[in-house]
Amino acid sequence: MPAIELELAPKTKRPVGEPCCEPIALPTVDGAKAARLARLAKVLGDPTRLQLVDVLRSHAGEVCVCELQPLFDIKQSTLSEHLKKLRDAGVVGVERRGLWAYYYVNPESLEELSTWLS
Amino acid sequence: MPAIELELAPKTKRPVGEPCCEPIALPTVDGAKAARLARLAKVLGDPTRLQLVDVLRSHAGEVCVCELQPLFDIKQSTLSEHLKKLRDAGVVGVERRGLWAYYYVNPESLEELSTWLS
DNA sequence: GGGCTATATAGGCGGATGGCGATGTAACCT
DNA sequence: AGGTTACATCGCCATCCGCCTATATAGCCC
Numbered sequence: 241m242p243a244i245e246l247e248l249a250p251k252t253k254r255p256v257g258e259p260c261c262e263p264i265a266l267p268t269v270d271g272a273k274a275a276r277l278a279r280l281a282k283v284l285g286d287p288t289r290l291q292l293v294d295v296l297r298s299h300a301g302e303v304c305v306c307e308l309q310p311l312f313d314i315k316q317s318t319l320s321e322h323l324k325k326l327r328d329a330g331v332v333g334v335e336r337r338g339l340w341a342y343y344y345v346n347p348e349s350l351e352e353l354s355t356w357l358s
Numbered sequence: 359m360p361a362i363e364l365e366l367a368p369k370t371k372r373p374v375g376e377p378c379c380e381p382i383a384l385p386t387v388d389g390a391k392a393a394r395l396a397r398l399a400k401v402l403g404d405p406t407r408l409q410l411v412d413v414l415r416s417h418a419g420e421v422c423v424c425e426l427q428p429l430f431d432i433k434q435s436t437l438s439e440h441l442k443k444l445r446d447a448g449v450v451g452v453e454r455r456g457l458w459a460y461y462y463v464n465p466e467s468l469e470e471l472s473t474w475l476s
Numbered sequence: 477g478g479g480c481t482a483t484a485t486a487g488g489c490g491g492a493t494g495g496c497g498a499t500g501t502a503a504c505c506t
Numbered sequence: 507a508g509g510t511t512a513c514a515t516c517g518c519c520a521t522c523c524g525c526c527t528a529t530a531t532a533g534c535c536c
Contacts, residue, residue, distance in 0.1 A: 268416045274409045282403030286524080287389070287396040294387045294474075305483065318525055320484055339482045339533050354475040356412075357468055404494080423513065436495055438514055457503050457512045 269356065280353045283329040288312055289322050293331060293345060302335060302342035387474070398471045401447040406430055407440050411449060411463060420453060420460035 269277065284290050295311065296303055309319055323343060326332040330349045335342045387395065402408050413429065414421055427437055441461060444450040448467045453460045 269409060269412045271405070271409075274405045274412065278403050278405040278408045281399045281408065285396055285400030285403040287392045288524090290396045290399065291387060291389075291392045294392070298386045314524090315526065316483075317485080317527080321524080324484080336483090336533095341483060350475055354472070357472040357475060406494095432494090433496060434513075435497080435515080439494080442514080454502095454513090459513060 273352075277353050277356055280329060280331070280349070283325055283331060286322070288314065288319075289326055292322060292326065296332060296343055296345045297347075302344045305341045305343065308343070391470075395471050395474055398447060398449070398467070401443055401449060404440070406432065406437075407444055410440060410444065414450060414461055414463045415465075420462045422458045422460055424458065426461070 284293065291312070292308065295308065305319070305323070308323075309316060312319060314322075323332065323334075327334065330346060332343050332345055335344075402411065409430070410426065413426065423437070423441070426441075427434060430437060432440075441450065441452075445452065448464060450461050450463055453462075
């Protein structure tokens with residue numbers, strides 16, 4: 241991931257013989273930010289995880305894993321791994337109470353991506 | 359991807375002996391929409407592609423591939439494959455003029471995801 | 477402690493993904 | 507036609523991903 245720091249070359253092209261275009265580009269996003277945004281997009285890039293985030297988000301409070309489980313026809317371990325990925329990316333948090341784990345969305349975690357997209 | 363169509367169960371849990379919770383859930387996003395959104399997020403889930411979209415977007419018009427190439431230290435074939443994925447997802451379009459290919463972003467393609475995120 | 481429950485982790489497997497070099501295609505020029 | 511350029515596609519390889527089964531962890535109840 242190179243830093244992008246220049247201005248894009250003009251669109252009028254040189255004749256074929258000459259070197260195509262020495263590039264000059266402009267960034268709104270440097271490498272580090274692109275990496276953060278892509279990491280977030282990647283974790284949302286699975287339908288099950290996206291729907292998990294959606295359910296958690298539309299449900300204002302916390303949701304027990306045992307309530308999430310029946311919404312998806314995947315095994316419990318698979319669901320747990322999806323939740324782990326979301327946790328690792330900071331998209332969701334957990335609170336354990338007794339036997340149960342309650343998940344919730346960290347809304348700030350989605351902000352940077354949401355802002356960049358719009 | 360099962361359809362999610364019910365209401366989430368109340369958060370007060372049953373005593374341990376009983377079956378955990380018969381689930382009732384609520385969707386803002388059905389399976390098909392989740393699949394579309396996830397597909398889009400997935401294609402943005404690579405730092406190079408995300409930065410490509412960013413450069414194309416911040417550049418109002420069309421950008422020649424030869425101008426994109428030097429911004430990334432990847433081989434030409436790799437860049438071409440990234441652009442293909444973006445094309446296949448409908449995120450970008452191309453127009454060929456002579457030897458050159460000019461890429462541009464389809465802003466509508468990002469709308470659904472952007473809306474869902476915010 | 478022993479048995480049961482809810483969730484997490486480990487290990488394995490097949491398929492997808494990202495990178496590369498090599499080759500293909502098509503436009504341009506002489 | 508032959509040579510050159512810009513871009514796309516192919517074939518390969520190493521890694522990653524999502525899924526599973528099996529097992530571990532930890533809280534509750536007797």
